[in-house]
Amino acid sequence: MTLPMTLIAHMTDLHLRPRGLACYRVSDTNMFAERAIRSLKALSSRPDALVITGDLTDRSDPREYAVAREMLSRVDMPVYVIPGNHDGSADMRRELHDYPGISESRDGKIFYKVDIGDVQLIALDTHLPGKPEGELGPEQLSWLDATLRDCAKPALVALHHPPALSGIAHMDRIGLIDAAALAEVIAPFNHVERLLCGHLHRPIIAGFAGKIMTLSPSTGHQVVLDLTENSPAQFNFEPAAYFLHYHSQNTGVVSHMSYVENFPGPHDFFADQGVVWPGDEP
Ligand SMILES: [Fe+2]
Numbered sequence: 001m002t003l004p005m006t007l008i009a010h011m012t013d014l015h016l017r018p019r020g021l022a023c024y025r026v027s028d029t030n031m032f033a034e035r036a037i038r039s040l041k042a043l044s045s046r047p048d049a050l051v052i053t054g055d056l057t058d059r060s061d062p063r064e065y066a067v068a069r070e071m072l073s074r075v076d077m078p079v080y081v082i083p084g085n086h087d088g089s090a091d092m093r094r095e096l097h098d099y100p101g102i103s104e105s106r107d108g109k110i111f112y113k114v115d116i117g118d119v120q121l122i123a124l125d126t127h128l129p130g131k132p133e134g135e136l137g138p139e140q141l142s143w144l145d146a147t148l149r150d151c152a153k154p155a156l157v158a159l160h161h162p163p164a165l166s167g168i169a170h171m172d173r174i175g176l177i178d179a180a181a182l183a184e185v186i187a188p189f190n191h192v193e194r195l196l197c198g199h200l201h202r203p204i205i206a207g208f209a210g211k212i213m214t215l216s217p218s219t220g221h222q223v224v225l226d227l228t229e230n231s232p233a234q235f236n237f238e239p240a241a242y243f244l245h246y247h248s249q250n251t252g253v254v255s256h257m258s259y260v261e262n263f264p265g266p267h268d269f270f271a272d273q274g275v276v277w278p279g280d281e282p
């Protein structure tokens, strides 16, 4: 008998552009996102859902949402999106109004909860119009508090701006303004299993308010790992990846990072049985 399991893919920071245009002139983010979607579809286990934690578009341009809609229509699983600083809450609501979660969320910020298998996804909106920083605000925080009181299922809380600092100075300056207020809300709830974030364009795992924050790399360009005080804002093309959050009763929530690129293999570990290695002679 196979035990029930839940698998949630978490991608972020696609920075889609109108067809034919690159991001920052050199990052072909549409092509990179296509590659990520192809890799997701080729997984041996099909995820139950895909969560995209913001910066879906680069400039919140309707043509970029149209690219997103077309691309995501080829993902054969429910897709949940929230805005990042590069998107706009109102634009996303208008352009993707029929998306699950968005269609049920109230006016203003886009926040919603949804049951996916044995876990609950709680999607939050940190977009601040015209600003690179993020903020949840008191209304959303009190809704989060009520939602966490209401349901004790393992919870994945998704938000674009990471509440924990990274040590990458130029990114930490544009983080989550009300991180301390978020910490106060989530700290008492043991069933908050993960905070799923983006924005930093790097694979980062950090503790926050006694919880585990997993930050997924971008599907496109990555932020240069520079932990010096005056790190310049620069990007490169380190490997793109996304997270797969697996849950079963035996394991709890386990987070695997999955690369977009293909690598050599697989090879069997015991293919050389019977071969005597130098030094191992009887
Ligand atoms: Fe981004």
Ligand SMILES: [Fe+2]
Pocket: 055, 084, 085, 086, 160, 198, 199, 200
């Ligand atoms: Fe961002």
